[in-house]
Structures are given as C-alpha cells and as structure tokens.
Amino acid sequence: MTLGRACLFLALAIAPIGAIASIYGARTGRREWVAVGRRSVYALAAVLTVAFAVLESAFLRSDFSFEVVTTHSSIATPFFYKAAAMWSSQEGSLLLWMWLLSLWSSLVLFLTRRSLRELAPYATAVLLGFATFFGALVVFMANPFQLLDPAPSDGTGLQPLLRHPSMMIHPPMLYSGYTLFTVPFAFAVAALITRRTDAAWIRATRRFGLAAWTFLGIGILLGARWSWSELGWGGYWAWDPVENAALMPWLAGTAFLHSFMVQEKRGLLKLWNVCLVLGAGILAILGTFLVRSGILQSIHAFGGSTLGKPFLGFIALLVLGSVALVMSRRDDLRSPEARSYSPLSRESIFLMNNVLLVGLCFVIFWGTFFPLISEAVTGNKASVGPPWFDRYTVPLAIGLVFFSGLGPLLAWRKTTLAGARRSLQGPALFALVVVVLLIVLGVPAGKWTALALFGGAAFAIGSVVQELWRGVSVRRAQAAESPPVALVSIVRRNRRRYGGYIVHVGIALLFVGVGASAAFQHVRDVRLSPGQTARVGGYDVHYVRATSSVGPEKVSLGAVLDVSKGGKHVSTLRTTRGYYPSSDPTAGPVGQYFDGDSTTEVGLKAGLRRDIWTAVQPDIGAMQKMVDGIDKRFPLAQGDTQRFLLTAVSQRYVVAPPPAVFRLIVSPMVEWIWLGGIVLGLGALIAIWPPPRAQRRHVVAPSWSARLGRELSRA
Amino acid sequence: MQFVLVMLVLCGATALMASPLYSKVRGADGQDAEEAALEAARDAKFREIRDAELDFRTGKLSRDDYRALDSTLRAEAIDLLRRLDAVRGHEEQAA
Amino acid sequence: MDPRRKRRIRLGVALSAAVMLAAGLIYTSFSAASDARTPSQLLRTAESGRSYQLTGKVVPGYRVHGDSLDFRVRDRAGGSSVLVHYTGEIPDPFKGGREVIVTVRRSGSRFVGQRDSLITKCPSKFSASKGT
Numbered sequence: 001m002t003l004g005r006a007c008l009f010l011a012l013a014i015a016p017i018g019a020i021a022s023i024y025g026a027r028t029g030r031r032e033w034v035a036v037g038r039r040s041v042y043a044l045a046a047v048l049t050v051a052f053a054v055l056e057s058a059f060l061r062s063d064f065s066f067e068v069v070t071t072h073s074s075i076a077t078p079f080f081y082k083a084a085a086m087w088s089s090q091e092g093s094l095l096l097w098m099w100l101l102s103l104w105s106s107l108v109l110f111l112t113r114r115s116l117r118e119l120a121p122y123a124t125a126v127l128l129g130f131a132t133f134f135g136a137l138v139v140f141m142a143n144p145f146q147l148l149d150p151a152p153s154d155g156t157g158l159q160p161l162l163r164h165p166s167m168m169i170h171p172p173m174l175y176s177g178y179t180l181f182t183v184p185f186a187f188a189v190a191a192l193i194t195r196r197t198d199a200a201w202i203r204a205t206r207r208f209g210l211a212a213w214t215f216l217g218i219g220i221l222l223g224a225r226w227s228w229s230e231l232g233w234g235g236y237w238a239w240d241p242v243e244n245a246a247l248m249p250w251l252a253g254t255a256f257l258h259s260f261m262v263q264e265k266r267g268l269l270k271l272w273n274v275c276l277v278l279g280a281g282i283l284a285i286l287g288t289f290l291v292r293s294g295i296l297q298s299i300h301a302f303g304g305s306t307l308g309k310p311f312l313g314f315i316a317l318l319v320l321g322s323v324a325l326v327m328s329r330r331d332d333l334r335s336p337e338a339r340s341y342s343p344l345s346r347e348s349i350f351l352m353n354n355v356l357l358v359g360l361c362f363v364i365f366w367g368t369f370f371p372l373i374s375e376a377v378t379g380n381k382a383s384v385g386p387p388w389f390d391r392y393t394v395p396l397a398i399g400l401v402f403f404s405g406l407g408p409l410l411a412w413r414k415t416t417l418a419g420a421r422r423s424l425q426g427p428a429l430f431a432l433v434v435v436v437l438l439i440v441l442g443v444p445a446g447k448w449t450a451l452a453l454f455g456g457a458a459f460a461i462g463s464v465v466q467e468l469w470r471g472v473s474v475r476r477a478q479a480a481e482s483p484p485v486a487l488v489s490i491v492r493r494n495r496r497r498y499g500g501y502i503v504h505v506g507i508a509l510l511f512v513g514v515g516a517s518a519a520f521q522h523v524r525d526v527r528l529s530p531g532q533t534a535r536v537g538g539y540d541v542h543y544v545r546a547t548s549s550v551g552p553e554k555v556s557l558g559a560v561l562d563v564s565k566g567g568k569h570v571s572t573l574r575t576t577r578g579y580y581p582s583s584d585p586t587a588g589p590v591g592q593y594f595d596g597d598s599t600t601e602v603g604l605k606a607g608l609r610r611d612i613w614t615a616v617q618p619d620i621g622a623m624q625k626m627v628d629g630i631d632k633r634f635p636l637a638q639g640d641t642q643r644f645l646l647t648a649v650s651q652r653y654v655v656a657p658p659p660a661v662f663r664l665i666v667s668p669m670v671e672w673i674w675l676g677g678i679v680l681g682l683g684a685l686i687a688i689w690p691p692p693r694a695q696r697r698h699v700v701a702p703s704w705s706a707r708l709g710r711e712l713s714r715a
Numbered sequence: 716m717q718f719v720l721v722m723l724v725l726c727g728a729t730a731l732m733a734s735p736l737y738s739k740v741r742g743a744d745g746q747d748a749e750e751a752a753l754e755a756a757r758d759a760k761f762r763e764i765r766d767a768e769l770d771f772r773t774g775k776l777s778r779d780d781y782r783a784l785d786s787t788l789r790a791e792a793i794d795l796l797r798r799l800d801a802v803r804g805h806e807e808q809a810a
Numbered sequence: 811m812d813p814r815r816k817r818r819i820r821l822g823v824a825l826s827a828a829v830m831l832a833a834g835l836i837y838t839s840f841s842a843a844s845d846a847r848t849p850s851q852l853l854r855t856a857e858s859g860r861s862y863q864l865t866g867k868v869v870p871g872y873r874v875h876g877d878s879l880d881f882r883v884r885d886r887a888g889g890s891s892v893l894v895h896y897t898g899e900i901p902d903p904f905k906g907g908r909e910v911i912v913t914v915r916r917s918g919s920r921f922v923g924q925r926d927s928l929i930t931k932c933p934s935k936f937s938a939s940k941g942t
Contacts, residue, residue, distance in 0.1 A: 006721040010728060018732070035735030043728040050724055115751035161902060203755050233899050233926070265763055340816060355824055359831060370839050371846060382843035383863055392835065411775035412766065413784065419775050470773035494769065496762075525898070527876055582905070595870075599902050617900060621874040661877035663899060704793045711796070712761055 005145040007051035011098070012135035014044045019128035026121035037124045038109045044131055045102035052099045055144050059086050065151035068092055068144050074157035076553055084168035085158050090292065090307070091144035093171060097288065098134040100172075100179040101127070104208065108183050112204050119201055122190035123183075130182050133314050141307060157553070160580050160599045166226035170219055174246055177216025178284040181249060183208040184256070185281030188274050192325045197332045199264045202273065206260065207688050209277070213253040214684040220246050221677040232577075232600035232615040234523065234665045236673070239389040244368040245287035248361050252280035255357035258350045258407075265412060266347065271326070271333040272354055278322040283361075285315055342414040349407040356399050363392040390518075398452045401511050404504045405431075405460030408467050427462030434458035443520075450519035457508035457515075464501040471498070491686065499687025506680030513672030517611075522666045529659045537666030539612060540564050546657035547576065548650035554578040555593045555646055557618040557653050559660060561603060573603030575616045575662075588631020589642045590649055594620050606671050613665040622658035623649065753799045760792045844913060849883050850890035856916045861924065864894070864914045868930075870906025879928075883910060896923030901930040 001009075018040020025033030055066070059082050064070045072092070073085045086092035105127040112120055138144060162168070184205040191201040223243065224236040237243060256276035262269045293308035326333070341347040366373070367384050374382040409423040435455040439445055468487065471494075475486040491498040522537030533542040542562040549556045558576030562569065582596030603614040620627075630645055637645055767788060771781035846863045847856065856862060864883055869891055872881030879900055884891035886909070894914055904910070913927035 001717075001721070003717050003720045003724070006717075007724060010725060014728060014732065021732075032735045036732055039735060040732050043731045046731070047724060047728055115755070199759070200752055200755070203759065232902055264759060351820075355827070359828070362832075363835060366835055366839065370843060374840070374843060378840075381846040382840075383846060384839050384843050388839065388842050391838065392831075409775070411770040411780075412763075414780060415775055416777050416780070419777060422774050467773065471769065474769065474772040494765070497766065497769075525877060577902075595905065597903060597905065615899075617877060619874065619876050621876075624873075659876065704796065705789070708789060708792055708796065712764060 002054070002145050002147070004051045004054035005143070007047045007054070008095075008135065008139050008143075008145070010047050011044055011051070011102075012132070012139050014040050014047065015128045015131040015135050018044070019125040019132065022121040022124040022128070026118070034121045034124075037121055037128070038113065041102065041105045041109050041124060041127065044128070045099075045106040048095070048099040048102050051144075052095060055086055055092060055095060056083065059083065062155070063151075064153070064155050065147055065149070066144075067146040067148050070148060070152055070155040072155070072158060074155040077155075077158050078163075080165075081158050081163055081168065087171045087175075088158060088162050089144070091138065091142045091146075093175070094134060094138050094142050095144050096172065097175050097179060098131060098138065100175050101130055101134065101182060104176075104180050104183055105131070105186075108187075108205065108208055116187075116200060116204055118194045118196055119187055119190040119204075122193050123186040126186035126189050127182060130186075133310075137307060137310060141310070156583070160554070160578065160597050161230070163599070164226050164230045166222045166230070170222040170226065173215050173219030173222060174287075177212050177214075177219055177246075178249070178288060180208050180212030180215060181253065181277075181280050181284040183212070184277045188277045188281075189322075189325065192274060192329045192332075195329060195332045197270050197274070197329065199260075199267070202260045202264060207690075209253060209260070210257060210684060210688050212280075213250060213257055214681060214688070216246060216250045216253065218677065218681060220250060221674065225674060228611075228613075228670065229602055229604055230600070232602065232617070232663070234613055234615065234663055236517075236670070239364075239367065239386045241368045242287075242291050244364045245283075245290040248364055248368075249280045249283035249287060251357050251361040251364070252276050252283055255354045255361075256280060259354050262347050262350050266341070268335045268341075268347065269351070269354075270335060271330070272351075274326060274333065276354070276358075278326070279361075282315065282318050282322065285311070285318060289315060341412075344410060344415045344417070344420050346407055346410045346412050349403055349410060353400070353403050353407070356396055356403065360393060360396045360400070363396070364389070394449050394453075397511065398449065398456055401453065401456035401460055401508060404507060405456065405463040408463050408501055408504070423463075423466070426466050427459050430462035431455045431459035447519050450515045453511055453515035457512045460504055460508040464505050467501055468498070493691075495689055495691060496687050499683050499685070499689075502683030502686060503680050504683075506676045506678070506683055508676070509672050509679055510676030513669045513674075513676060516669035516672070517667045520668050524664045525661060526664060527659045527661050530657060534662070534664060536664040537610075538565060539570065539666055541573075541614070541662070541664050543660075543662070544572075546654045546660070547574070548653050549576075550643060550646045550650055554580045554599075555650055556601075557616075557650065558601070559603075559616045559662070561614055561662070563605065563612055571605035571612060573605060573612065573614050574601075575603035575614050576601040577616055577618055588627075588635055589637040590627050590645050591631045593646065594627060608669070608671055608675075610666055610668045611670045613663075613667060615663045617661040617663075618653070619658040619660055623653065626652065750799065750802045753795060753802060757792065757795045757799060760788065760795055764788045764792060848885050848890075849892045850885050852892055852914075852916075852921070853890055856921075858916045861913050861915050863911060864892070864921065865909070865911050866891075868904065868906050868908050868910055872906065874900065879923075883912070893920040894923050895920060896928055898923070898926040898928065901928060903930040904928070905930075 018037045021033045021040065022037025025031065025035070025037060055068070057063075058066045058069050059073055060079070062069065062073060062075055062082070068086075068089045068091050072089045073082050077085065087096045105124075109120065109124060109127075116123075184202075187201040187205045191197050220243075223246075227233075227238075228236040253276075256273060259269045259272050259276065263273050289308070289311035293311065367389050371381045371383045374380060405427060406424075409427070410420065415423075432455070435451055435458070438451060438454060443451060445451070468490075471490040472483055472486045475481060475490050476483065479486070479489065481489060524534060524536040526534040526536075528534060528543040530543050530545050533540050535541070540563070542564070544560040544562050547556075547558040547560060556576040556578045558574065561573045561575070563571045563573060578599045578601065579593045580597045580599075581592045584592060584595060587595050600615045603616075605612040627649060630649065634641065634645060764785065767776065767781060767784050770776045771778070771785075776784070844861050844863045846865055849864065849866050852862060852864060866883040866885055869882035869884050872879060877900075878895065878897045880893065880895050882891040882893050894912060895917075896912060909931040911929040911931070913924040914921035915924070
C-alpha cells in the first residue's frame with residue numbers, strides 16, 4: 001500500500017470518528033469530545049495534504065507507475081500543465097475537492113473555536129459528513145493511487161483542449177467555490193438543529209459565503225474566457241447543462257449574500273436565508289454530480305461514470321434532510337411581527353432581489369433538467385436550446401441590474417419619498433442620457449432588450465458613483481481630507497458597503513459586455529483562398545497566406561489574415577488548427593494525425609471597443625488523396641522518416657493551399673465581461689477584508705452614552 | 716520507508732485527535748464564547764449606527780427618521796455594552 | 811396597515827407572480843423543445859420537416875469538404891446508424907468514436923444537420939473507474 005492510499009484510508013476513518021465525537025460532545029456537554037471533533041478536521045486536512053502532495057509529486061516527476069499520471073500526463077507535457085493535470089482526472093479532481101473541503105473546514109473551525117459553542121459541534125459533524133462521502137468515493141470507487149505494473153515509459157498526455165492556462169485554474173476555482181459553500185451550509189444545519197436561528201451563524205460564516213461566491217464566479221468566468229479564446233465556435237456561453245450547474249449555486253449565493261444583511265440588521269428573512277444557503281450547498285453538490293454522471297447531454301458531461309448513483313443518493317439525503325429540518329423548525333424561523341419595513345427601503349429591494357435571483361435559478365434549473373422532466377412526463381427526452389433560456393433570463397437580468405442600482409440609493413427601514421426622489425434623479429438622468437445617446441449613435445430602438453440592459457447598467461454605475469461622491473463629501477466635511485484620501489477613508493471604514501457597491505459596478509460592466517456582444521455581434525462563415533478578402537462588421541479580412549508547422553506533438557495548419565477598416569490596417573491575425581496523432585494502430589504514419597484530436601488556436605484581436613475573432617477550418621478532405629497515398633507507400637514510417645513525410649504534407653499545404661473555411665466574428669465589448677469580473681473580484685476582496693479589531697479596553701466614562709460615543713469613534 | 720511514513724502520519728493524526736482527552740480543557744471557554752458572541756453583536760450594532768449616520772448624511776434618511784432610528788440603535792448598543800461588562804466582570808472574578 | 815396583513819399581501823403577490831412565471835415556463839418548454847433520438851429511434855419514428863436532437867457515436871470514415879461534413883452516427887451500443895449531412899463549425903474534439911449531439915431534420919433517406927448545432931462531447935476523462 002502506498003503512502004497516498006494509506007492516507008485516504010486514514011481520512012475515511014478520521015471523518016466519521018470526528019463527526020461522532022463532535023455530536024457526542026455536544027449532546028453530553030463534554031467539551032473535550034467537541035475538541036476531538038474539531039481536531040479531527042485539522043488531522044483530516046493534514047492527512048489529505050500529504051495525499052495531495054504525493055499525487056502532485058507523482059505528476060511533476062512523471063511517475064508513470066501511477067495509472068492516473070499515465071492517462072493524463074506525459075514526458076512532453078509542459079511543467080505547468082503537469083502540475084495542473086492532476087485535477088483533469090476524475091480521481092484527482094475528487095481528491096482536490098476533499099482537500100479543499102478539509103482546508104476551509106479547518107479554517108472556519110479554528111476561527112470559531114472560542115465562539116458558537118452550541119453550533120460548532122454540529123457544523124463540524126456536517127462538514128465531516130461531506131468528507132466521509134467523498135472519502136468513500138476516492139477509497140472505493142475512484143482511487144487516485146491505482147498502480148500500474150510494469151509502469152509504462154511514457155503517458156498518453158493531457159487532453160489537448162485543456163492545454164490553456166484558464167482551463168488549468170478553472171477547476172480549483174470552481175471547487176473552492178463549491179467547497180466553501182459547504183461551510184455556511186453546515187452552520188445553517190447546526191443553527192436549525194440547535195434552534196439558534198439568530199444571526200450568529202451568519203456572522204461567523206459570512207466571509208466564507210462571500211469567498212465561495214467570488215471563487216465560483218471567477219471559475220465560471222474563466223471557463224467562459226477559455227471558450228471564447230480557445231474553442232473554435234466563437235462564443236463564451238451556451239447554456240450547457242454543466243455551465244448552468246455552476247451558475248445555479250452562484251445565483252442562490254448571490255441572493256443569500258444580500259438577504260443575510262436583512263437578518264443581521266433586522267432579524268427578518270430567516271426562512272429565506274436558511275433555504276438559500278441550504279439550496280446553494282445542495283446545488284454545489286449537484287454541479288459536481290452533473291459533470292460525472294452523464295445523465296444530461298452536455299459538451300462537458302464526460303461520458304457516464306459509476307459515481308452517478310452514489311451522488312444521487314447523497315443529494316437525496318441532503319434534500320430530504322434539509323426539508324425535514326426546515327419544516328420541523330419553522331416556528332423558530334418566523335420573523336418578529338413588529339419589525340416591518342416600508343416598500344421604499346433597502347429590505348424591500350433585497351426581497352425583490354431574492355425573488356428575481358431565485359426565479360432566474362428556477363428557470364435555469366428547469367431548462368437544464370428538462371430532458372429528464374419531459375421523459376418522466378411524456379416518455380420522450382426533449383431539450384430546450386439557448387433561445388428558450390434567453391427568453392426568460394434576459395428580462396430577469398434586466399430587472400436585476402436595475403435593482404442593483406436602486407438598492408444603494410435607499411435607506412434601511414424607510415426612505416421618504418422626497419429622499420428617494422433626491423437619490424434617484426441623478427442616476428436615472430444618467431441612464432436616460434446614455435440610452436438616448438446610444439439611439440443617436442445608431443443603436444436601433446428595436447433592440448430594446450439591449451437598450452434596457454445598457455440603461456440599467458448605467459443606472460447601477462451612476463448610483464454607485466453618486467454614493468461614492470456623497471460619501472467623500474461627508475468625509476471631507478468631517479475630516480477636511482483631500483478627495484482621494486477621503487475616498488480611501490470611507491472605503492476603509494465601510495468595507496462591506498463600498499466593497500458591495502464596487503461588486504455592483506463589476507456586474508453592471510459584465511452585463512454591458514454580455515448585452516453588447518449578444519445583440520450586435522457580426523458573424524460570417526466564409527470560404528477563402530489566399531489573396532481573397534471578406535467583409536464582416538465593417539472590417540475587411542484579407543487572407544494573406546497559409547501557414548504550417550510540424551512539432552513534437554502535433555501538426556498545425558493555419559493562416560495569416562490581415563484586418564483593415566477603411567483602408568487602414570487594424571491587425572494581423574494568426575489562426576491555426578493543430579492535429580494530434582490518434583492511437584489507432586491501423587492508421588498510417590501521416591493519416592493518424594488527421595484522425596486524432598484537433599485544437600483550434602483562435603486569432604484574436606481584443607480591445608475595449610470590440611474583439612475581432614477568427615478560426616480556421618482547413619480543408620483536409622482536399623489533401624486526403626495525398627495523405628492516403630503516402631500512408632500506402634510508407635505504412636511503417638516512424639521517427640525522422642515520419643517527420644519528413646509530415647513536413648512534406650504541411651509544406652504542400654502552404655505552397656498550394658486548398659480554400660479554407662474561416663469563421664469571422666466582430667463582437668463589441670466582449671472584454672467588458674472579463675473587466676467586469678476583475679472589478680467584481682476587487683469589490684469582493686474589499687468586502688471580505690476584515691476591519692481592524694476593535695480595541696479591547698475597558699473604557700471608563702461618566703455615562704453609557706459617553707462611553708458608547710468613545711467606543712464608536714475607535715471602532 | 717513507505718511503512719515508516721505511513722506510521723508517522725497515523726501516529727501524528729491520532730495524537731492530534733486524542734490530545735484534548737489528555738489535556739485540561741479550559742473552564743473559561745464557555746464565558747469566552749459568550750464574550751465573543753457579544754463582541755460580534757456589539758460590532759454589528761456599531762456598524763448599524765454608522766450605516767444609519769451615513770444614510771442620513773448622504774440624504775437617504777430624514778432628520779426625524781434618523782434621530783428615531785439612532786436613539787433605538789444606541790439603546791440597543793448600550794444594552795450590549797452592559798451585558799459585555801457583566802460577562803467580563805464575571806471573568807475577572809473567576810480569574 | 812397591520813404588519814401581518816402587509817406580509818400576507820406581499821406573499822400573495824409574490825406567489826401569483828411565481829405561478830404565472832412557472833406556467834409560462836412549463837408551457838413554452840414543452841412547445842419549444844426538440845425531441846432527443848438515437849439513430850435507431852430516428853429511423854423508426856422520424857417525421858419529415860420536424861427537428862430532432864440526434865445523439866450517438868461518430869462512425870469512423872467520415873468526409874470533410876470545406877465546411878460541410880458527411881458522417882454517420884450510430885447508437886451508443888452499436889447497431890443502427892444514420893447518415894448526416896452537416897454544414898457549419900466542426901468542433902475541435904470531433905472524430906470517429908466520439909459522442910455527438912446534433913439537431914437534424916429528415917430529408918429523404920438522410921438527415922440534414924442544422925447549421926452550427928453539432929456538439930461533440932469532451933473525450934471522457936471521468937470514465938468508469940477501472941477498479942481500486
């Protein structure tokens with residue numbers, strides 16, 4: 001038994017022991033057993049770190065005695081991709097999931113070791129319950145330490161499509177998001193079990209929820225970015241089931257991050273909050289399940305694996321358990337009767353926000369699982385495509401972006417009509433000016449959804465700018481600081497508020513990018529020979545010459561294109577299609593390259609105003625006769641001979657290239673999506689960053705009011 | 716070598732998990748936990764007071780509404796400070 | 811107004827909106843959906859002019875001519891196959907033996923793929939475990 005495998009067995013033993021110890025300690029009041037439970041989580045993290053290090057080192061050393069290394073890496077795989085190849089496999093990705101879970105669990109239990117005395121043991125048990133499930137998977141069904149004897153001399157390499165930096169960071173980001181959502185989930189369950197449904201559990205886990213949301217959001221955007229810049233179809237989102245599976249917990253998390261503030265301040269929306277956080281946790285497991293189950297047709301659904309049934313059982317347990325808990329504790333989740341709020345209040349907006357986000361989540365859930373629903377209802381599997389999703393998500397998104405601008409302008413509990421008018425007029429006017437300007441600049445009024453989205457985004461950005469301006473003015477009046485210093489001061493003293501506002505700006509920018517690129521994209525598929533020109537979106541794209549290269553791993557055929565507008569040179573684009581050899585023993589030395597995997601290198605000129613995108617599809621059919629002839633004459637060619645033959649074919653392609661098909665896209669403001677993501681991340685970081693600890697010093701003061709005043713000024 | 720490493724990991728994990736059973740768990744933990752909860756509630760209340768002031772100064776709340784809200788929040792904050800003092804007073808006595 | 815009554819009104823409005831959205835959703839999903847079919851199902855039941863989502867594995871030996879592709883799709887477990895003529899973007903992972911999803915309409919004895927509807931599933935890296 002290897003060290004790594006032993007660590008997995010150990011982890012599978014530690015998790016349930018720790019869970020039982022925690023519950024025993026909580027039920028009997030024996031604190032030492034609660035501590036045993038907490039330290040079990042630390043021990044789990046330590047043991048899994050060893051297992052992770054063993055597997056990672058095997059990948060970096062190209063140790064092909066491990067099956068997973070052989071099937072997902074090779075000697076020729078670049079170092080960076082070797083390091084990340086671990087989680088391109090089922091087994092390695094499950095180990096990563098479990099390891100991240102143990103790290104976040106350790107962190108939250110360390111931070112709450114002196115607080116939440118009643119909740120922490122049950123939360124520990126829930127977190128260790130997750131670890132037990134994943135531990136059982138990696139021990140009994142997906143062993144990352146399966147050995148090969150004899151060990152091969154080389155591996156099969158990493159799937160070519162995954163050789164992109166975004167794709168390597170994408171899984172750790174997603175899994176960090178999923179695993180971080182288990183933290184507020186666990187504490188919500190603990191709060192329900194102990195009937196401690198006040199805001200204490202939320203305060204303790206707020207940052208974990210926000211971190212989960214941030215990581216998951218970045219993971220989703222990285223996947224979209226990879227799709228745009230690496231795949232040859234020219235899009236970034238396809239409403240694919242696995243894409244949707246990551247978006248749903250993110251939406252539930254977004255709703256939770258807003259409505260928990262209402263519970264924190266007013267003790268309201270308790271039922272909403274537990275349902276949202278339990279839903280986000282379950283949806284996170286559902287997302288992990290969808291990728292591995294093969295139950296839905298998806299570009300990502302990597303065939304069927306045997307893990308579908310255990311996951312389904314676990315999800316059923318989570319759903320039934322959550323429903324039972326919420327129903328049995330519904331009396332403890334009732335809001336205090338006396339605490340109402342005006343329709344013109346932040347509470348109202350957050351409630352509307354919840355409704356829209358949950359509605360969006362439901363639409364996506366329904367569309368994603370429709371094949372299974374239709375099969376259950378009609379006996380036929382049927383699916384809905386992107387137009388169906390767009391029909392419902394676009395209006396909901398417009399509503400959301402509008403409310404994201406309205407929320408910051410209203411006060412908690414009540415805003416007077418006069419106050420609301422005063423706050424709204426600036427951003428509303430800005431939004432109107434933007435919409436009118438867009439129409440004047442040529443945006444057709446018929447594209448009303450795009451105009452509404454741009455108007456909503458302008459409103460949201462305008463409201464944040466106004467809030468920042470007003471905050472700076474207040475600070476300057478109080479402290480006589482210069483505007484930049486005052487800005488830093490107010491953000492530092494109100495991180496949650498202004499961090500949230502910056503996130504809103506990021507979302508608005510993202511929506512602008514999505515709206516513009518969806519509504520005003522120009523796409524053309526053209527067949528060109530060298531010297532020919534095509535026109536797309538006002539740009540002239542001239543096919544200059546064909547290119548080719550023969551590398552150690554692949555043969556690439558491509559093109560150089562010159563892009564100009566109004567006679568002025570704009571950019572030179574280079575696009576290639578790489579052909580990797582198949583492992584089919586009957587394929588010839590040259591033919592095997594055109595029978596195997598291929599990847600597209602997109603030609604991309606990115607810019608804030610627009611992206612110009614192109615992908616080439618060489619006509620291999622036109623070269624088939626030549627390839628077949630060479631394979632027939634030299635069926636056993638290898639090494640230098642094979643390389644010579646490949647070079648001959650590729651040079652022939654350059655000298656006499658057949659017409660190639662190009663997809664040409666001019667897409668406005670796509671980069672705003674990624675820019676919005678960066679701004680969103682920055683805002684989230686500000687909101688997460690802990691404020692300086694209030695000094696713990698006993699203040700002597702003549703009265704409570706005076707003492708409160710002094711403590712407030714120091715806080 | 717693998718066996719030695721496995722045994723090391725096993726012993727380390729066992730020692731870490733079992734250590735609370737052999738060392739004294741501080742009796743003051745309970746009060747520390749209550750104090751931490753009150754401090755968190757106090758900090759949240761201070762945030763609410765500052766938020767309300769910022770809402771007033773940025774024109775979202777009328778003066779009358781702000782005064783009413785501020786006095787309610789300050790009363791709640793003073794109650795929290797009192798409870799915090801009581802817990803800390805018990806702590807000092809226990810020490 | 812009594813807070814309890816306010817709450818009930820809000821709940822009523824929200825539930826009504828939710829029911830309306832759900833009804834619209836359900837109706838349009840059933841009417842706008844494409845039926846999924848395997849090759850053998852398609853051969854038995856496909857009607858001319860109606861679109862279907864064909865799922866199956868690519869039979870090796872397909873031909874590419876420019877941006878058009880003639881390929882056969884067979885049932886996952888082998889057996890029947892159908893000929894598809896497709897025009898549009900050919901996904902990078904497309905090759906013989908891979909699982910594909912493509913929207914098709916019947917045209918005589920063959921099926922015509924809807925432009926740019928061809929999806930190739932990523933090659934399986936999450937396949938069934940070979941044992942522990």
